[in-house]
Amino acid sequence: MARMRNRGVGGDFERFAAGLSDSLLYTGFQMTGSARDAEDLVQETLLKVARRWNRVRLMDHPAAYARRVLINLILDDAGHRTRQRTELQPDEGAEELADEHAARALRQVEDLAEFSWALAQLPARQRAVLVLRYWADLPVCEVAGILRCTEGTVTSTASRAARRLAEILTHAKSPAT
Amino acid sequence: MPTDELERELRRVFARRAAEYQDATRARQRLLQRSYQPRSNRRRRLTAGITAIAAAGAAMLGLALSGALSESPARATATIRTAAFVLTRNANGTVTLTLTKGQVVHEPGALQQALARDGIPALIKIDTDCTSNPAPPLPSSIGVVSLHLPDGTPVPIPTTGEPAPPIPADVVIVLNPSAMPTGTEMFVGYRTGLPRAFPIRLRAFHLIYTHSYTCSHGFPPGPAEG
Numbered sequence: 001m002a003r004m005r006n007r008g009v010g011g012d013f014e015r016f017a018a019g020l021s022d023s024l025l026y027t028g029f030q031m032t033g034s035a036r037d038a039e040d041l042v043q044e045t046l047l048k049v050a051r052r053w054n055r056v057r058l059m060d061h062p063a064a065y066a067r068r069v070l071i072n073l074i075l076d077d078a079g080h081r082t083r084q085r086t087e088l089q090p091d092e093g094a095e096e097l098a099d100e101h102a103a104r105a106l107r108q109v110e111d112l113a114e115f116s117w118a119l120a121q122l123p124a125r126q127r128a129v130l131v132l133r134y135w136a137d138l139p140v141c142e143v144a145g146i147l148r149c150t151e152g153t154v155t156s157t158a159s160r161a162a163r164r165l166a167e168i169l170t171h172a173k174s175p176a177t
Numbered sequence: 178m179p180t181d182e183l184e185r186e187l188r189r190v191f192a193r194r195a196a197e198y199q200d201a202t203r204a205r206q207r208l209l210q211r212s213y214q215p216r217s218n219r220r221r222r223l224t225a226g227i228t229a230i231a232a233a234g235a236a237m238l239g240l241a242l243s244g245a246l247s248e249s250p251a252r253a254t255a256t257i258r259t260a261a262f263v264l265t266r267n268a269n270g271t272v273t274l275t276l277t278k279g280q281v282v283h284e285p286g287a288l289q290q291a292l293a294r295d296g297i298p299a300l301i302k303i304d305t306d307c308t309s310n311p312a313p314p315l316p317s318s319i320g321v322v323s324l325h326l327p328d329g330t331p332v333p334i335p336t337t338g339e340p341a342p343p344i345p346a347d348v349v350i351v352l353n354p355s356a357m358p359t360g361t362e363m364f365v366g367y368r369t370g371l372p373r374a375f376p377i378r379l380r381a382f383h384l385i386y387t388h389s390y391t392c393s394h395g396f397p398p399g400p401a402e403g
Contacts, residue, residue: 013213021205029198030191039204043211050213099180106186112194134187135195155178162179162187 102166126161
């Protein structure tokens, strides 16, 4: 395994980073769609965790803290773009697709680039809920902790995000739109 | 709360997408090579390019560094200077490599790790040629590398299996890591045992597929090598 040079943070940080980096990388990739961005973000996350390692290592769930740092970095970066995108959404009042239709739209995804594009159209917090719930497979309470919101907000956001995602996919497939 | 069916479909499509992230292992290696010792003025957005890629070069073999590998902030220009080469990271993301006075690289790992620091996965060999079949595109054809003299005159790039004119001693090599195709690395081959008059001993400079290449001893002679 690669050897780290972390004189100031010690072997327990190295073990922590080695154990968590894959999960963080994939989460970053799912959130951004970019391997390079994911690597940058995880590196920045590990730097931030290392700076606070003396406190983080005593937490009950240091991994949850690191995930929160990662997600916050992404949300901070996406803030401006998300506001722009929200303003541009034309179908705020349109009827949402039912879950059944949403599941069908996802099942019909053949081109993952199309899915990646659709996912990127979601506001960052909606994207984060989907990635943390359905890729990282975190329980609702942990997602709520990372995003600093209620569990009810997580579940309602998950529903809204999934339907919106399906709606974007469906419209992207429609030749008339 | 989405229905079970919708949740199942979400998990399935995210899993498919994760399978497309093929560079995770190397990204992890690069990340774990970095120093995370707290510093006061770390810059945001450290690029993958500055990270060392291989554990093999960790000892660094006594490099004289004017920009220490573990200390350099990302995206800043930095220079590594050894007896055999000077490697400079440019602000635009390219990397300039100058081979010093025809010196052969006695420590391939040093150049290999220095290139890795700048986001260029590379395999450096002496008297050994490595190729992939089929071969990746010629690096000059896709903007990965260009050779020129200090006055800007282009210099042909040596390619395995083809006669190549001698490379001038003051050649400047410019590499663009962002143009490298996914899954490839740069192969740099040196040849030893050449006459003293032979200006420089770089003999091969091409791309190989990281997980699919073969190596053989020696190079075919160029026209000036006899």
